[in-house]
Amino acid sequence: MDINVKEPFDRDRQFALKRQAVIRAAGLDFCKRGYHNTSMTDIASNLGLTKAALYYYVKNKGEVLFECHQQAYDAMDILLEKKLIWKNGLEKLGDLYCDFVRMLTASGISLLTDVNSLSEGNKIKVLKRRRKIESKIIKIVKQGQSDGSIREGDPRLHVFFFMGALNWLNAWYDNSGHFKGEDIAVHFATQMRLGIAAA
Amino acid sequence: MDINVKEPFDRDRQFALKRQAVIRAAGLDFCKRGYHNTSMTDIASNLGLTKAALYYYVKNKGEVLFECHQQAYDAMDILLEKKLIWKNGLEKLGDLYCDFVRMLTASGISLLTDVNSLSEGNKIKVLKRRRKIESKIIKIVKQGQSDGSIREGDPRLHVFFFMGALNWLNAWYDNSGHFKGEDIAVHFATQMRLGIAAA
DNA sequence: AATAAATTTGACTCAAGAGTTAAATTTATA
DNA sequence: TATAAATTTAACTCTTGAGTCAAATTTATT
Numbered sequence: 338m339d340i341n342v343k344e345p346f347d348r349d350r351q352f353a354l355k356r357q358a359v360i361r362a363a364g365l366d367f368c369k370r371g372y373h374n375t376s377m378t379d380i381a382s383n384l385g386l387t388k389a390a391l392y393y394y395v396k397n398k399g400e401v402l403f404e405c406h407q408q409a410y411d412a413m414d415i416l417l418e419k420k421l422i423w424k425n426g427l428e429k430l431g432d433l434y435c436d437f438v439r440m441l442t443a444s445g446i447s448l449l450t451d452v453n454s455l456s457e458g459n460k461i462k463v464l465k466r467r468r469k470i471e472s473k474i475i476k477i478v479k480q481g482q483s484d485g486s487i488r489e490g491d492p493r494l495h496v497f498f499f500m501g502a503l504n505w506l507n508a509w510y511d512n513s514g515h516f517k518g519e520d521i522a523v524h525f526a527t528q529m530r531l532g533i534a535a536a
Numbered sequence: 537m538d539i540n541v542k543e544p545f546d547r548d549r550q551f552a553l554k555r556q557a558v559i560r561a562a563g564l565d566f567c568k569r570g571y572h573n574t575s576m577t578d579i580a581s582n583l584g585l586t587k588a589a590l591y592y593y594v595k596n597k598g599e600v601l602f603e604c605h606q607q608a609y610d611a612m613d614i615l616l617e618k619k620l621i622w623k624n625g626l627e628k629l630g631d632l633y634c635d636f637v638r639m640l641t642a643s644g645i646s647l648l649t650d651v652n653s654l655s656e657g658n659k660i661k662v663l664k665r666r667r668k669i670e671s672k673i674i675k676i677v678k679q680g681q682s683d684g685s686i687r688e689g690d691p692r693l694h695v696f697f698f699m700g701a702l703n704w705l706n707a708w709y710d711n712s713g714h715f716k717g718e719d720i721a722v723h724f725a726t727q728m729r730l731g732i733a734a735a
Numbered sequence: 736a737a738t739a740a741a742t743t744t745g746a747c748t749c750a751a752g753a754g755t756t757a758a759a760t761t762t763a764t765a
Numbered sequence: 766t767a768t769a770a771a772t773t774t775a776a777c778t779c780t781t782g783a784g785t786c787a788a789a790t791t792t793a794t795t
Contacts (some may be wrong), residue, residue, distance in 0.1 A: 348764090348770075355771095371652040373572035376752060388754090390772050398753065450649070450707060453570040494715070494723045497708060498701045505700025508649060516693070524693045532731035547740075547794090554741095575782060588785090589742050597783065 356394045357408075359384065364405040364447040368507050372402055372451045402451070403459040409448045410466045412440050417473055426481020427534055433477070435526035437503055442518025447507050471496060478533070488535045499529040555593045556607075558583065563604040563646040567706050571601055571650045601650070602658040608647045609665045611639050616672055625680020626733055632676070634725035636702055641717025646706050670695060677732070687734045698728040 362384050366375045377398055381391045395401050416436045423429040441448055452460055452467075474496050481487030487495075502525060512518065561583050565574045576597055580590045594600050615635045622628040640647055651659055651666075673695050680686030686694075701724060711717065 352770095369652075371572075371650060373570075374652045377754080378752080387773055389756090389774080392754070393771070451570060453568075453573045490723060490726075491715075491719075494720065495727065497704070498724055498727045501701035501704025502697045503700070504704045504707070505696070508703070509696060516690075520690075521693065524689060525697055527689075528694065528697045528731040531733070532727040534730070551740095576784085577782080586743055587783090588744080591784075592741070 352394075359391060359394050360401060360404045360408055361445050363401045364408065364449065365445060367402065367405060367449055367451070368447040372449075372454045399454075399456050399459065402449070403455055403463070405447060405449050406452075406455075406459075406463045406466075409446050410463075410470060412444065412446050413437065413470055416440060417470065425484045425486035426477050426479075427486035427530060430474070430477050430481060430487075430533075431526050431530045433474075434499065434503075434529050435522045438506065438522035438525050439518060441503070441506055442510055442512065442521060448504060449507070450504055471500070474500070481533075485535055487533050490533075495533050499532065502529070551593075558590060558593050559600060559603045559607055560644050562600045563607065563648065564644060566601065566604060566648055566650070567646040571648075571653045598653075598655050598658065601648070602654055602662070604646060604648055605651075605654075605658075605662045605665075608645050609662075609669065611643065611645050612636065612669055615639060616669065624683045624685035625676050625678075626685035626729060629673070629676050629680060629686075629732075630725050630729045632673075633698065633702075633728050634721045637705065637721035637724050638717060640702070640705055641709055641711065641720060647703060648706070649703055670699070673699070680732075685734055686732050689732075694732050698731065701728070 359380070363375070363380045366380055366383060370379075377391055378388045380401075381388045384391075395404075416433060419436070423432075440446065452463055455463060475492045478487055478492040478495050482489060482492065506521075506525075510516070510518075510521070558579070562574070562579045565579055565582060569578075576590055577587045579600075580587045583590075594603075615632060618635070622631075639645065651662055654662060674691045677686055677691040677694050681688060681691065705720075705724075709715070709717075709720070
């Protein structure tokens with residue numbers, strides 16, 4: 338048996354899980370009110386904790402912001418690596434994009450835009466990761482242009498366009514609101530696909 | 537002759553122009569580094585001025601942020617009111633969107649996203665204006681769905697998608713960079729149109 | 736030359752919030 | 766029951782940056 342029944346008693350594991358929860362909660366706060374309009378005390382009290390307890394899990398506020406970014410990119414990387422067989426670049430991209438939206442609406446992970454509040458070192462790391470992901474997506478677009486499923490045009494502009502829609506998602510999406518995550522995912526993926534599909 | 541040769545000597549006029557310049561410069565700074573990562577001293581020194589001089593033109597930092605939003609919405613309203621005869625909703629929307637991108641890349645006006653750093657009162661005003669603009673655009677989409685130029689689907693989701701691309705524009709566009717504003721405008725308008733066009 | 740507007744200088748106050756600390760207390764583990 | 770981990774309490778320090786102010790200086794207008 339692989340299931341570890343003792344897991345809930347594994348303190349390191351509990352610590353890691355709680356730390357993740359802190360990051361995720363902070364991410365939601367940053368998303369809703371903005372990094373600088375959210376104090377460590379806010380984050381703590383939203384978790385039913387005290388500021389001092391937060392500092393038991395994280396070094397400082399900048400680290401929290403950094404980890405929020407990491408979390409989002411980790412999730413995106415996992416979706417990018419999901420290797421299946423696709424008819425063509427367009428299909429591949431459509432499903433990937435759908436997964437991105439699903440992930441952002443369902444997981445509590447926020448794709449933050451505030452890169453300028455990171456320390457210089459972390460900012461570089463985050464931008465590097467973002468570019469890496471972007472370039473993987475651009476590669477899929479080029480693939481689609483080669484196989485004839487995606488229309489011509491600057492691949493970077495193709496990507497900037499629909500990734501913008503994705504980045505804006507967090508600004509307005511509210512999981513207690515009118516739209517269901519899955520519906521948005523399907524709608525957005527369709528609109529994305531049609532925008533770049535070959536005639 | 538309507539041209540007022542004395543204009544450069546009209547002090548009220550000069551004051552207003554300089555105030556506008558302050559807002560616009562601040563908008564560019566906020567866009568590049570974020571509202572909270574930009575100090576009043578930064579804004580001043582980017583204009584070759586001193587902080588005290590800034591306060592000769594504006595009441596406080598919050599007012600500057602508010603005016604940045606107003607400036608962008610003023611510009612969008614002007615484009616929205618540009619009434620011409622269109623074949624159908626899709627054409628109308630395509631041209632409008634193209635104008636939006638042109639405006640954002642050419643005018644030095646920034647479409648800021650940081651609404652949470654506004655005072656409660658100003659935040660309400662800004663969100664009200666944003667919703668008003670959004671609903672005008674949604675109306676055009678519905679128009680297009682009636683006249684058969686735009687495919688079915690929730691009009692709000694159609695709009696959220698391509699307005700996201702617009703909001704994200706400021707985050708990456710650099711007027712000294714690789715892409716020409718006009719090229720982006722044409723590309724984005726095309727991609728927007730194809731995403732919602734009827735089959 | 737006289738006046739008013741625009742701007743600089745530099746020092747200052749004030750508030751908010753990050754981050755720390757030590758001691759006490761609660762909770763889980765063995 | 767003894768121990769170690771998790772968390773609270775509450776007070777504290779420090780930094781940053783907004784906003785103010787008064788006096789001096791420069792620039793434009795008449």
